[in-house]
Amino acid sequence: xxxxxxxxxxxxxxxxxxxxxxxxxxxxxxxxxxxxxxxxxxxxxxxxxxxxxxxxxxxxxxxxxxxxxxxxxxxxxxxxxxxxxxxxxxxxxxxxxxxxxxxxxxxxxxxxxxxxxxxxxxxxxxxxxxxxxxxxxxxxxxxxxxxxxxxxxxxxxxxxxxxxxxxxxxxxxxxxxxxxxxxxxxxxxxxxxxxxxxxxxxxxxxxxxxxxxxxxxxxxxxxxxxxxxx
Amino acid sequence: xxxxxxxxxxxxxxxxxxxxxxxxxxxxxxxxxxxxxxxxxxxxxxxxxxxxxxxxxxxxxxxxxxxxxxxxxxxxxxxxxxxxxxxxxxxxxxxxxxxxxxxxxxxxxxxxxxxxxxxxxxxxxxxxxxxxxxxxxxxxxxxxxxxxxxxxxxxxxxxxxxxxxxxxxxxxxxxxxxxxxxxxxxxxxxxxxxxxxxxxxxxxxxxxxxxxxxxxxxxxxxxxxxxxxxxxxxxxxxxxxxxxxxxxxxxxxxxxxxxxxxxxxxxxxxxxxxxxxxxxxxxxxxxxxxxxxxxxxxxxxxxxxxxxxxxxxxxxxxxxxxxxxxxxxxxxxxxxxxxxxxxxxxxxxxxxxxxxxxxxxxxxxxxxxxxxxxxx
Numbered sequence: 001x002x003x004x005x006x007x008x009x010x011x012x013x014x015x016x017x018x019x020x021x022x023x024x025x026x027x028x029x030x031x032x033x034x035x036x037x038x039x040x041x042x043x044x045x046x047x048x049x050x051x052x053x054x055x056x057x058x059x060x061x062x063x064x065x066x067x068x069x070x071x072x073x074x075x076x077x078x079x080x081x082x083x084x085x086x087x088x089x090x091x092x093x094x095x096x097x098x099x100x101x102x103x104x105x106x107x108x109x110x111x112x113x114x115x116x117x118x119x120x121x122x123x124x125x126x127x128x129x130x131x132x133x134x135x136x137x138x139x140x141x142x143x144x145x146x147x148x149x150x151x152x153x154x155x156x157x158x159x160x161x162x163x164x165x166x167x168x169x170x171x172x173x174x175x176x177x178x179x180x181x182x183x184x185x186x187x188x189x190x191x192x193x194x195x196x197x198x199x200x201x202x203x204x205x206x207x208x209x210x211x212x213x214x215x216x217x218x219x220x221x222x223x224x225x226x227x228x229x230x
Numbered sequence: 231x232x233x234x235x236x237x238x239x240x241x242x243x244x245x246x247x248x249x250x251x252x253x254x255x256x257x258x259x260x261x262x263x264x265x266x267x268x269x270x271x272x273x274x275x276x277x278x279x280x281x282x283x284x285x286x287x288x289x290x291x292x293x294x295x296x297x298x299x300x301x302x303x304x305x306x307x308x309x310x311x312x313x314x315x316x317x318x319x320x321x322x323x324x325x326x327x328x329x330x331x332x333x334x335x336x337x338x339x340x341x342x343x344x345x346x347x348x349x350x351x352x353x354x355x356x357x358x359x360x361x362x363x364x365x366x367x368x369x370x371x372x373x374x375x376x377x378x379x380x381x382x383x384x385x386x387x388x389x390x391x392x393x394x395x396x397x398x399x400x401x402x403x404x405x406x407x408x409x410x411x412x413x414x415x416x417x418x419x420x421x422x423x424x425x426x427x428x429x430x431x432x433x434x435x436x437x438x439x440x441x442x443x444x445x446x447x448x449x450x451x452x453x454x455x456x457x458x459x460x461x462x463x464x465x466x467x468x469x470x471x472x473x474x475x476x477x478x479x480x481x482x483x484x485x486x487x488x489x490x491x492x493x494x495x496x497x498x499x500x501x502x503x504x505x506x507x508x509x510x511x512x513x514x515x516x517x518x519x520x521x522x523x524x525x526x527x528x529x530x531x532x533x534x535x536x537x538x539x540x541x542x543x544x545x546x547x548x549x550x551x552x553x554x555x556x557x558x559x560x561x562x563x564x565x566x567x568x569x570x571x572x573x574x575x576x577x578x579x580x581x582x583x584x585x586x587x588x589x590x591x592x593x594x595x596x597x598x599x600x601x602x603x604x605x606x
Contacts (some may be wrong), residue, residue: 008463093238120317122313122315122317123317123319125276125278125304125313125317126311126313126317126319127319127330128277128278128303128304128305129276129278129304129305129307129309129311129377129380130305130330130331130334130376130377130508131305131328131330131331131334131380132305132334133305134351136334136457140319140330141319145320145322
């Protein structure tokens with residue numbers, strides 16, 4: 001086992017915390033939007049779909065800049081949040097979590113939507129004839145049948161968050177212990193003369209983390225396929 | 231039970247126009263070719279689809295009435311629905327599937343009745359399995375059990391045998407017969423197979439191209455040659471009620487009484503005085519002007535020709551009434567007699583000079599008569 005330096009541990013834990021908070025906070029919204037996209041038929045569905053996918057297509061720097069414009073303490077929304085709730089996102093790890101959440105949002109929505117669409121609608125009809133109401137059906141059928149997909153989506157989003165660089169550095173800058181996640185730490189190390197070894201160590205750490213994430217999502221996906229094969 | 235339906239519904243270019251009323255208990259077959267609107271109609275009874283207009287009455291409850299704005303949600307209609315594709319919940323064990331409805335129902339079946347159903351369906355050893363690990367027949371049995379255990383007021387069976395091969399069908403049919411004979415549960419049985427109707431149904435509703443054409447008892451309906459879905463089909467013919475008189479295990483035949491005529495069929499395991507129904511297909515009935523001698527066919531029945539009409543497919547359909555005195559009877563009296571149908575070529579009819587009211591003999595080989603159909 002490699003002994004990690006305090007700065008490395010800090011960056012690793014910060015990365016995990018930011019990604020974890022980002023995924024957890026985005027999940028309910030992703031679930032609502034995915035449900036609307038999968039089951040709802042309403043005007044503007046296509047536009048909502050496009051907006052959700054926007055972070056996939058836009059350069060992350062653009063996302064970070066847009067966030068800065070929106071949530072900066074001098075921007076209307078940012079100022080209001082700061083004055084009313086004492087919430088400040090700029091230059092803080094919570095801002096990094098917001099940036100990560102938005103950038104990884106499409107992954108969650110797609111995964112949840114797919115798993116919802118995979119549930120045979122005939123099952124709901126069967127449950128209805130057996131006396132189950134809408135809420136009952138949601139908890140006895142929708143949730144357990146979609147759960148592996150939700151988990152897989154969360155893991156993918158978590159992995160994407162871990163790698164987020166552009167949006168974070170643009171929005172919340174590169175502050176050690178506050179917003180310096182693994183990718184930012186690697187970037188800093190490369191920019192520092194003689195920092196090659198530090199960069200290499202951090203890179204190895206990132207690779208290990210990525211593998212662990214992939215492995216987890218693979219396990220989750222296998223479970224989905226096993227259940228879906230009916 | 232009673233089931234009263236009078237609905238109209240338009241889906242794109244398809245119009246469903248259904249009207250029938252069933253008061254007798256037992257199995258009512260909703261019979262029609264595929265695409266005739268059977269499943270749509272059943273979905274409306276279950277409340278999964280809402281008709282544009284009309285009303286549906288289940289037992290004493292009006293579950294749908296367009297003009298009075300009544301539309302009971304599916305879960306309050308107390309229907310047991312066996313879907314063609316079973317729709318078992320893939321993430322739940324067989325046990326959890328079976329009791330899904332029962333757990334949500336306030337009118338639970340008594341435990342001994344639950345046990346009787348589980349025992350009848352023979353699914354005790356499947357309890358901990360997942361639906362994915364069941365065979366087609368097993369899935370169908372579990373789905374049937376799930377519907378029954380929810381203690382419905384009516385059971386809707388949507389082509390429960392259509393996805394199964396012959397052997398699997400024979401595996402399920404006895405369970406359906408058991409249901410018919412042992413539970414006072416009205417059953418609406420959707421099918422396009424005449425042999426299933428002949429075997430199971432007490433009443434038949436015939437539907438074609440979205441319209442219900444006729445409804446009545448099995449004995450009355452299967453003999454009708456004026457209904458397009460029934461006429462001309464391979465299995466078309468009549469179902470006759472009969473009683474076992476005696477049997478001869480050595481000769482491997484059973485003797486039946488049907489409309490005071492003796493009918494010989496291949497040996498039936500059951501003893502005398504049991505009721506059976508005979509399914510005699512029109513294509514298996516021969517007509518002779520004089521009683522043939524030295525012929526292998528065991529059944530030579532004096533009959534009177536009631537009518538001769540064209541059958542789809544360039545053949546003739548001859549309606550025959552039991553007895554040589556039928557022309558002297560009133561219409562009501564001939565109606566009460568068993569009738570047969572014979573499918574002949576026009577050449578045969580011309581050769582024999584067949585005309586209505588002519589007295590002839592119907593010749594039926596024993597082996598072509600399906601006498602295995604138990605009647606109550």
